[in-house]
Amino acid sequence: MTQQPGLDGVLGVEHIEAGPDKVVARFTIGEQHLQPFGIPHGGVYCSVHESTASSAAYIWLQERDPESVVVGTNNICDFLRQAKLGDVIDVTATPIQRGRTQQLWRVESHDQDGRLIAQGQVRLANIKPR
Template identity: 75%
Template sequence: MTQIPGLDGVLGVEHVEATADKVVVRLTLGEHHLQPFGIPHGGTYCAVHESTASIAGQIWLGDKGIVVGTNNSTDFLRQAKVGDTITTTATPIHRGRSQQLWHLDSVDQDGRLIAQGQVRLANLDQQLPPEAMARFVGSFPQSSR
């Protein structure tokens, strides 16, 4: 676990880079990421994809509202193993008034594509609570803000 709040912290995600056009996170696969048959659980990738896209979408939307995931489609292309470091990068496909679509690539330490996906976000006309924004901004390296 990391000091990052929420599921990212439970999964051990490290926030590496965050801009309005790209967010990068990484995690090292451990025993707690495995499904019952001893291979990494696909839900780990889905969860990391959705939170990474949500971070990217919220940075882009700023104080104009709050983003929520409405669809998450992840394809699993190659099996990783315990000890592998997975880097996930979110880049925009579409950013509009009411919704956003983000592309995600998860690669291992050798640059091999492990999982790929898309996450659709809805832009809601609601205020992001200041304490949520403070936790969120505080979880990224100073150079990314």
């Protein structure tokens, strides 16, 4: 586990780069990421994609409206290539659209050889907590 709170910590995700226009996270495929058949569980990619996009969206939104937060409203993830135990996965979130009420982020997961493993989009709502 890492020092990251919540599910990112359980999954061993570390943030490599964090800014309003891009967030890069990294994790290494371990036993905790595998489904019963011995291959990485697709839900791991979905989860890391959402948290990476959420981090980026939040950083961007805080510069504009420090009282607001972001919440995920849609997460689409395509699994393109199977990673294996020990592979290092870099997850990069970049903006497609950022507006007053919602944001859309592109997220890609590449292995240590630069091969695209999974890709998707995460839509987030900008909200003010009550």
